[in-house]
Amino acid sequence: MHTGLHFCALFPPEEPQKFANVHKIFGASNVTKLLNELLPHQREDAVNSLAYEAEARVRDPVYGCISAISFLQRQVERLQKELDAANADLIRFACNGIQAAGLQPPPAAPQALASTHMVPTQPRPVGGWGGRFYQTPSFPIIPYSSSMPWNDNYNPHGGGVDGSI
């Protein structure tokens, strides 16, 4: 049962591939059901994100969007290591300056952020030396570093990941 769902507004005729991809990957009835569960003002964003995922899946039928997520997670991890190293350098400079003035060095700075092994649903800034960085995760079932097959722990006979949330 439709609740004011207008596909023509969400899938404009000048973007035929958008609907074609979404229909191919998700199916029109699934998309209708998904969109019907949303408020009207949310539907355009939902359609755009579905179209993005569908296109990613058409281009890469094995990984879809996951390739991009993996790549970005590796970048985040690399930057975290660089931040840790830079923070350590900064502490050394600060300590050297304070010691030269005959004062006590500051207490050890809090660690830079926890690793981004899992992917957040909502960013939650955490404090600490070197400022703010989003803490992960709230995806308990698919940690990036653990049970996906492109990581070492994948077991193809174990159903991949526990279905608990």
Next chain:
Amino acid sequence: MNSSRCAACKHLRRRCPSDCIFSPYFPANNPRRFAYVHKIYGASNVGKILQDLPVSRRAEAADSLYYEAYCRIKDPVYGCVGLITILHQQIYDAQCQLARIQAEIAALSSQSQSEVQQYRQDENVGPSFLPDQNGVPNSTSYYDISTWFD
């Protein structure tokens, strides 16, 4: 009927043939996994995607479909695209943070070098390891500065 139906065939209430496309990737002990992909993609779409892939790639595809379906169920508006946005933001924030810290280090480094120079002028201290304006050391006697960076 196959007494050990896969999660897909149990969900779809049908017999599970020996060549079931779903059974290697949707085992019976994980019913939620198939339920999620079925809700988002539909069983026939998942079957088509898997069928079009070589057998060696199907496990990875099933996992990634499950991951994306899970993301979409948790966030019905943005799905895993929301995650991509968050990661981009994290990268941007980290780069800004890194630039700030590196600027602070550079400022502290140049400040400490000028303080040492000032100290030497004030105290009429002997040879300096610091180079002159032409980058040439003022003396062949070098002080050990390695401790500065311990």
